[in-house]
Amino acid sequence: MRYLPLTDSDRGDMLATIGVSDIDDLFVDVPAEARLSGPIEGLPTHASEMAVEKHMRRLSKKNLAAADAAFFCGAGAYRHHVPATVDHIIQRGEFLTAYTPYQPEIAQGTLQMLFEFQSQVAKLYGCAVANASMYDGSTACWEAVAMAGRVTKKKRVVLSGALHPHYAEVVKTMAKFTEDEIAGGLPSMQGSPDDAGLIERIDENTSCVVVQYPDILGRISDLTEIADAAHKKGALLIVVNTEPVALGAIKAPGEMGADIVVGEGQSIGVGLQFGGPYLGLFAVRDPKHVRQMPGRLCGETVDAEGKRGFVLTLSTREQHIRREKATSNICTNSGLCALAFSVHMTLLGEKGLRTLAAENHRLACLAADKLDAIPGVRVLNDAFFNEFTVVLERDARELVRDLAEDDILAGVSLGRLFPHEEALSGGLLVAVTETASEEDIDALCSAISENMA
Known part of the structure; x- marks a missing residue:
C-alpha cells in the first residue's frame, strides 16, 4: 500500500503559500538538460529483486577498480593504502x-x-x-x-x-x-x-x-x-x-x-x-x-x-x-x-606521515624523470609533491582512453577538467602515491611511449 500523506488540495495550499504555481517551478535552477521529462527510456517500470541484483552485478563487472590497474589518477581524490x-x-x-x-x-x-x-x-x-x-x-x-x-x-x-x-x-x-x-x-x-x-x-x-x-x-x-x-x-x-x-x-x-x-x-x-x-x-x-x-x-x-x-x-x-x-x-x-x-x-604519527610523504615524492620524481625522457612528452612543473602535469603532443583525453583499454589509468586529462579550453587539451595530470609500484610506473611510461610514436 502506497503512503500518500498529502492530497492535491494540500499540495496546492503549500505551493500557494510559497508563491509558485507548479511544483516544477521549484526546480528552475536545475538545467533543463539535467531534468527528466518522463520515465527513463529503456528502464523497466518494475523488476524482481533477484533480477535487479543480477543486472547490477553484470554492470559492476564493467568497472575497472583502482586496485586492479596501474593507477595514476588524482585531481583531488587520491589512492593511498588505508590500514x-x-x-x-x-x-x-x-x-x-x-x-x-x-x-x-x-x-x-x-x-x-x-x-x-x-x-x-x-x-x-x-x-x-x-x-x-x-x-x-x-x-x-x-x-x-x-x-x-x-x-x-x-x-x-x-x-x-x-x-x-x-x-x-x-x-x-x-x-x-x-x-x-x-x-x-x-x-x-x-x-x-x-x-x-x-x-x-x-x-x-x-x-x-x-x-x-x-x-x-x-x-x-x-x-x-x-x-x-x-x-x-x-x-x-x-x-x-x-x-x-x-x-x-x-x-x-x-x-x-x-x-x-x-x-x-x-x-x-x-x-x-x-x-x-x-x-x-x-x-x-x-x-x-x-x-x-x-x-x-x-x-x-x-x-x-x-x-x-x-x-x-x-x-x-x-x-x-x-x-x-x-x-x-x-x-x-x-x-x-x-x-x-x-x-x-594516529597510526601514522608525525614520523609516519613524513615517511609516507617522502615515499610519495620519491616515486613521483621517478615517474616524472622517466616520462620527461619520452619524445613528445614534457613535464611542466618546476616543483611538485606527488602530482604533476605532463604536456603531450596529442589530446590527453584520447591517450587516457587508449591506456585504460590496457588496464592503465594514466591520470586525469586537463581536457576533462576544463572541457571548453582547447589550449589545455594536451595536459595530463599524473598522481603517483605509495600504492604505485615501480613496475606500474614502467608500464605507464612504456604505454605512453608506444602511444606517442
Whole structure:
C-alpha cells in the first residue's frame, strides 16, 4: 500500500503559500538538460529483486577498480593504502552510532574523537583552531569564502586560476544566492603559478583570495607574498589543500600567513569509494575568527568532579540556533570519515606521515624523470609533491582512453577538467602515491611511449 500523506488540495495550499504555481517551478535552477521529462527510456517500470541484483552485478563487472590497474589518477581524490586497523576501529560499537549526537555530552567517545581530530587538522594546517569537519572539500571552500565576507564585510572574491575547477564551480553556484562577485580565471601552462598576476587582481573591495596548494597542476609555491598582498588590501587569504599527505613534506599554509585553510581529507583514512562520502577540513589561523567559523567545535573541560570531559563548545548551524543567525546550513559533520581520518593519522604519527610523504615524492620524481625522457612528452612543473602535469603532443583525453583499454589509468586529462579550453587539451595530470609500484610506473611510461610514436 502506497503512503500518500498529502492530497492535491494540500499540495496546492503549500505551493500557494510559497508563491509558485507548479511544483516544477521549484526546480528552475536545475538545467533543463539535467531534468527528466518522463520515465527513463529503456528502464523497466518494475523488476524482481533477484533480477535487479543480477543486472547490477553484470554492470559492476564493467568497472575497472583502482586496485586492479596501474593507477595514476588524482585531481583531488587520491589512492593511498588505508590500514585494515582503520576499518576495524570505525566499526566498533562505541563509534558506529547514530548519525548526529543531538545530546552530545552523552557521547563522550565521539566528542573526544572529534577533539583529537580537530587537534590533528589544526597542527597539519599550521592553524590555531579547526572545526569538527564539514561535508567535503569543495563546500568547505565555499564556506571559507562566505566566512571571509562576514569578517571583511566585502563582496569581491578573487579565485586563483589554478584552483580546482570543481571547487570554483561550487563557489560560483553558491555566490548566486549571496550576490558575491567572483573573479575567476584559468591556470597558466607554465612551470610555476602566476603569483604576480594573482596579486595584481587584489583590490580594496576584495574580501578574500582563494589559492590551491599544491595547485590543480600540482605546482607548489611560497604563499607568503600573496598573504601579505591580501592583508594590505584588508582581504583574507584562503588556502585549499586537496592532498593532506603533502603537508608531511611541505610547509603548512598557516605558517605562510593563510587566514583560513580548507581542504579534502579523503587521502587519509578514506578510500576512493566512487566519489564519496568524503571529508571537509576547515581551520583558522587567528582564534578571534572562531565565532565566524561554520560547523561544530568540540572542546575539553572538566566535570563537576574535576574529571576530564568533552563538550560541544560551538555549533553555529541552522539545526541548533535560529536560521538567520547560523553561519552555515550545509556544514555537515562527516563524523565517520573524520573518525577514519583521525585513526589513520594516529597510526601514522608525525614520523609516519613524513615517511609516507617522502615515499610519495620519491616515486613521483621517478615517474616524472622517466616520462620527461619520452619524445613528445614534457613535464611542466618546476616543483611538485606527488602530482604533476605532463604536456603531450596529442589530446590527453584520447591517450587516457587508449591506456585504460590496457588496464592503465594514466591520470586525469586537463581536457576533462576544463572541457571548453582547447589550449589545455594536451595536459595530463599524473598522481603517483605509495600504492604505485615501480613496475606500474614502467608500464605507464612504456604505454605512453608506444602511444606517442
